[in-house]
Amino acid sequence: MKAHLTRRYLFSASHRLHSLQMSAEENVSTYGKCNNPYGHGHNYALEVTVSGPVDVRTGMVCNLVDLDNYVEREVLSRYNLENLNTLQEFAEIVPTTENLCVGIFEIMRRGFRPAHLERVRLEETMMNSFEYTGQNKPYK
Amino acid sequence: MVYLTRKAEFSASHYYHSPDFTPEENRRLFGKCNNPNGHGHNYTLEVTVKGEVDPRSGFVVDLKQLKEVMHREVLDAMDHRFLNKEVPEFFTQIPTTENLAIAIWQRLKTKLQTASLHRVRVYETPDLFVDFYGED
Numbered sequence: 001m002k003a004h005l006t007r008r009y010l011f012s013a014s015h016r017l018h019s020l021q022m023s024a025e026e027n028v029s030t031y032g033k034c035n036n037p038y039g040h041g042h043n044y045a046l047e048v049t050v051s052g053p054v055d056v057r058t059g060m061v062c063n064l065v066d067l068d069n070y071v072e073r074e075v076l077s078r079y080n081l082e083n084l085n086t087l088q089e090f091a092e093i094v095p096t097t098e099n100l101c102v103g104i105f106e107i108m109r110r111g112f113r114p115a116h117l118e119r120v121r122l123e124e125t126m127m128n129s130f131e132y133t134g135q136n137k138p139y140k
Numbered sequence: 141m142v143y144l145t146r147k148a149e150f151s152a153s154h155y156y157h158s159p160d161f162t163p164e165e166n167r168r169l170f171g172k173c174n175n176p177n178g179h180g181h182n183y184t185l186e187v188t189v190k191g192e193v194d195p196r197s198g199f200v201v202d203l204k205q206l207k208e209v210m211h212r213e214v215l216d217a218m219d220h221r222f223l224n225k226e227v228p229e230f231f232t233q234i235p236t237t238e239n240l241a242i243a244i245w246q247r248l249k250t251k252l253q254t255a256s257l258h259r260v261r262v263y264e265t266p267d268l269f270v271d272f273y274g275e276d
Contacts, residue, residue, distance in 0.1 A: 001242050001275060003241055003272045004270065004273075006268070006271070007267060008266065054238045054239060057158055058169065059156070059235070065171070
């Protein structure tokens with residue numbers, strides 16, 4: 001019996017949306033207030049969905065402690081209370097929530113083994129969120 | 141195809157313990173959830189059905205019937221209950237959120253008349269939920 005399990009995490013970070021491939025004017029017209037050179041912050045809500053057969057002995061898709069530990073070590077400690085633009089991975093990539101969502105998916109995909117990664121969903125505010133399920137794979 | 145979701149809430153207690161493991165293993169694996177006196181949650185259930193919109197009624201499903209089935213099959217059986225001791229599925233299975241979603245799916249599957257069941261989502265807390273789409 002395959003089930004999908006989703007866990008929600010919170011972290012806070014700042015960013016500035018500014019592309020090195022655009023002129024100053026283009027950056028302002030594209031990103032508006034988000035191009036403010038001093039940056040601004042969000043409380044992000046991250047949802048990680050994993051799937052797999054429900055283990056008949058434990059009744060679990062995977063042990064939440066393993067998922068929590070991995071997300072804490074590899075994702076939350078990396079981004080929480082940081083300025084995203086100062087991180088190496090965003091040296092040349094604009095830290096939009098789209099790019100952050102894909103980045104977190106790749107971190108989970110590379111190293112989390114106890115269950116299959118289905119989806120990463122990232123809320124930037126209560127009004128907008130982004131989802132990534134890997135290339136060319138629609139979410140159910 | 142249109143998808144319709146109905147929500148309901150129920151409160152229940154449970155604990156995690158497997159006879160396949162030693163007491164030490166149970167404590168290590170399940171931590172505080174292994175306390176045999178149980179602990180409780182306010183669960184939120186979301187039932188999603190799918191179907192074509194009936195041209196006469198404009199409905200995918202008769203909401204009243206869906207509500208009645210959810211109440212009869214799930215809430216009457218599980219609300220304000222100790223899942224391990226009062227819900228038969230959990231006499232032999234651990235009432236994890238995964239198994240709860242599967243059990244609710246199985247209870248609803250054969251009872252819905254017009255629409256077909258697409259997904260059962262069970263929130264144990266606002267930060268944790270399980271989706272079950274039936275057997276693949």
